[in-house]
Amino acid sequence: MSQAKKTNTAKGARVRQALARKLGAKPAGGRGRRVDPAKVADEVLPFWKRKTLVQMTQREWESLCDGCGKCCVNKLEYEETGEVVQTNTCCRLLDTHTCRCGDYKNRKKIVPDCIQLSPDVVAEMDWLPRSCAYRLVLQGRDLFWWHPLVSGDPETVHEAGVSARGKVISELEAGDLAEHVLDDWL
Ligand code: SF4
Ligand code: SF4
Numbered sequence: 001m002s003q004a005k006k007t008n009t010a011k012g013a014r015v016r017q018a019l020a021r022k023l024g025a026k027p028a029g030g031r032g033r034r035v036d037p038a039k040v041a042d043e044v045l046p047f048w049k050r051k052t053l054v055q056m057t058q059r060e061w062e063s064l065c066d067g068c069g070k071c072c073v074n075k076l077e078y079e080e081t082g083e084v085v086q087t088n089t090c091c092r093l094l095d096t097h098t099c100r101c102g103d104y105k106n107r108k109k110i111v112p113d114c115i116q117l118s119p120d121v122v123a124e125m126d127w128l129p130r131s132c133a134y135r136l137v138l139q140g141r142d143l144f145w146w147h148p149l150v151s152g153d154p155e156t157v158h159e160a161g162v163s164a165r166g167k168v169i170s171e172l173e174a175g176d177l178a179e180h181v182l183d184d185w186l
Pocket of ligand 1: 064065066067068069070071072117128129131132133134
């Protein structure tokens with residue numbers, strides 16, 4: 001190995017160790033072990049605490065959804081007053097048990113008025129549930145214990161009783177939605 005290469009390698013190791021120390025991690029010990037700054041950063045502070053919605057990767061963005069299914073519950077807007085109310089019915093594509101979209105990839109073709117979430121859209125959607133992870137991050141708040149990213153278990157959102165599971169029926173079975181208006185939002 002040339003002297004220049006040796007110097008660069010040593011410098012790279014020092015930079016990685018300094019970054020790891022800055023992030024509160026112990027320098028990697030042992031010959032050949034390397035610190036992955038992104039992994040270390042995630043262990044110290046998970047992405048939803050250190051990134052804005054705009055800064056998230058597509059994968060991070062998708063994983064932020066807690067799977068509550070509440071944004072797929074049907075709402076009605078009264079023409080005269082503009083008041084928006086919620087029903088106990090949901091989009092035809094929502095699986096009422098898993099609370100996941102039945103055809104996420106093709107949903108816009110099947111349900112054209114399905115709203116594609118983006119940071120701008122989240123900022124405008126004041127009817128998103130207060131527990132919605134996108135809304136929480138936008139407000140600079142932390143996720144709840146039951147969020148799958150925190151608990152590590154996709155079932156906790158249902159166990160905590162904050163999802164649409166058991167609270168809605170499909171619009172395909174409901175008939176007149178006006179007869180399904182709820183007094184309180186889910
Ligand atoms: S309300 Fe928010 S967290 Fe819940 S399913 Fe919809 S986008 Fe995901
Ligand atoms: S198409 Fe899928 S994501 Fe869109 S509202 Fe229906 S169930 Fe929800």
